[in-house]
Amino acid sequence: MPDSATLRLEAATPLFRGPNWDYTGLRRVYDAVERIALEELGLDVYPVQIEVITSEQMLDAYASVGLPLMYRHWSFGKRFAYHETLYRKGLQGLAYEIVINSNPCICYIMEENSMTMQTLVIAHAAFGHNHFFKNNYLFRQWTDAHGILDYLSFARDYVQKCEERHGVEAVERVLDAAHALKDHGVNRYAHRTKPNLAEERRRAEEWRAHAEATYNDLWRTVPGAAKDKEDQDSADARLQEIKRELGLPEENLLYLIEKRAPRLEDWQRELVRIVRLISQYFYPQKQTQMMNEGCATFVHYEIMRCLHDKGLITEGSMLEFLHSHSSVVFQPEFDDPRFNGLNPYALGFAMMRDIRRICEEPSEEDREWFPDIAGSGDGYGVLRHAWANYRDESFVLQYLSPEIIRRFRLFHVSDDSTKPALRVEAIHDELGYRKIRSALSRQYDLSRREPDIQVVDVDLRGDRCLILAHYAHNGVLLEEKTCRAVIRHAATLWGYSVKLLEIDAATDKTLKTYEVAPPG
């Protein structure tokens, strides 16, 4: 009929109707989303592989920290049990998607999702996260998206082989200990080269093939070797030399242990290395969580709106999407029982929308605060620049606007443990904006959030004790019980006793000392 023909000219046919998804539908949606993502948002992504999984497989993926293959360890079973309980009780829904920073970029989508949710997931993960992974400088610098899957499968096989050869318990002991130190197994500065995981895998295999005898130069200075004065002097000089070689102080504990621990066997070193490299792989994600989620949320929001504007999704789908979206970006207030810190989705999304607004419809205030981008008109361009070159901490410091501070009604509280009450330092007013901005930025600074632990010395002459230091900023000490437990793990790896000094960062005074002898 002529009527319907004219109607079709006005609005494109929706890509799908109803909740059920199918493969051709997914493909159609993917193509439409891709067109918008590449042409209108200007995203640059890895090729995508979408994998459909069940809810049980999703729980599996949760358990192995989101990675598709992981070596076996009881702690993953624990995580599985935990999530399963929450899920069964209905306290926690499952994520709609999990995305892996790999090339090709793998997106898991759940079979239970409706077609609308699959569209959202494709926009969110396959384009939002994917773009961030490919472009952000931290990921470019620290992770090897091409090699990760191969490396993981190597790691899994290697751990399994070790279990066969040395027993599950022996392997667990090393992995437990290495896991305890995994947050301190990352290089924070780029003085070592970016890992090439394919190379890594080859290296490990060669190493094993040769089974080369490890000769640890570190321990040539056995105690009591030097008797007379001259020897003593030269020995001292050598000692200094060795310490320089060790590169102390060293903040990458696992690196130092892997390279220098006197009593580890080759396979144990390799296990430590596996934990270290996987930890390094996750390091950028920890530093960019808010931006990463913000980027993905912003991208899916823009794409869904665009699809709706073009008539490619129905009103019903749009409502379903908005319902889900608004719960994702919901930010409970501090006195709400649901409050659990700032929601990275909410803050990231709000800041990115705000950047676009500043670029396209700036207010007087924005022109004053952001003279270089206000009114530039190219919101997407500015965002792409931010996504590529910032992490949470610097992003907040650069782009948190008074508008957002007011909207979230952010306030800054200081908590001095020696005083009975907390003090409000700044609120959303002229005097407070900058204070809040820099305080929030510090809050996102991983090097402040995680304890600052370094290897400061090794007692080469005496009992081979490894000496760690925790630099306490503002008098914040380590939690005692876990601290002792972690040091015990460190001692397991090191093979000799391990000492930890609590050192006040400002005054260099030692506040407290822990010492743990190695087990057995």
Place this chain on the structure above:
Amino acid sequence: MNIVDRRPNPKGKSLSNRQRFLARARAEVKSAVQEALRKRKVADVDHGEKVAIPTRGIAEPIFHHNRRTGRTEHVVPGNKEYVRGDEIPRPTGGEGRGGSQGSPDGSGEDAFEFTLSKEEFLDMFFEDLELPDLVKKSLKETFAVDLQRAGYQVTGSPANLSIRRTMRNSMARRISLRRPKQWELEALREAIEDARARGADDEVERLLRELNRLEHRSKIIPYIDPLDVRYNRFERVPRPNTEAVMFCLMDVSGSMTEAMKDLAKRFFMLLHVFLIRRYRHVDIVFIRHTSTAEEVDEETFFYSRETGGTVVSTALEKMLEIARARYSTDRWNIYAAQASDGDNYGADSGRCVTLLGSEVLPLCQYFAYVEVGDGMGGSLTGLSRDSDLWRAYSEVAPAHPHFVMRRVNDPSQIFSVFHELFAKGGVRA
């Protein structure tokens, strides 16, 4: 873009991790399971269990800041009335103040809660429990023997002849050796008649030779050869005696308080779980008694009130009567548990001893006598005055290792008593 359907991938990828986790948390899980059992109702005793275990053995420690030291700063949303310089009393607990970034890996101090499946739960519960010493029947003897078809054999009794298999062999042999078929012979004979009628002598001659050859052949190749004969073969398979009956005997006379009944109930409950774990089918018979005994349903057993004297032997008689009528010992494993406060009509105790020793115990796999106290002390020390029944039963106990007796005064003792009763290798009362 590629779409891959991963749904058909093998399931249970996390299973081995889960098992490792459970093995590791075993000690904690076990004590949690026992704790959970104490609080439980009879009805749901064999369901899975949600257990919360302390994080000790399964902790994954990492270096943490101690939030109660030094000076920290927080930026939080949702300011309503605060202005700069306001003081806020320090919140108690973890609410509100940032930093509690959730600890999905359970690294917090809290107990770690998860759900055990029914199997996992009961395995934990019964891990070091074992069937009590079986006097009358050892574990092996509780197996009856079943015959089970198991292929064919070449010898056997005619009754077991497998005609189908025999005929199949025969046919195969006849085909492979080309035994002439009946219709071939018939056809040949007809052809001979034909030829004769036509007077073609040469052909008759030739066909006759052929017929002779074939007839000879069918004689030397028998229709059924002894080689073909097969007999059904049966194997004797031990069949576990999968049925058990549990007799619950309880004194419901006025002297039994609610608290005592509750104790008894818990004990019965544990015994029940224990049995359904071992046997495919478990019957429960509830027998209550005052000065007379009767069989009742569970509800009445535990909750109805009775008054009257106490004659224990009536219950034993009732049990014998029911066992003889319905539960023959070659099919049923009989377990019995008796709960009482120990009171008995003076002259009856002797009769109980005789009944128990000569008739009841030989029938049972296991007989447990639990004397419940009122929790007010009394027999707590075990040194106080023994009850009539206790004294009487003490005479029987030494001669019958599958008869055990224990005292329970408090719910928290139930488990340990039960555990003791069924401990590996049995106990001596």
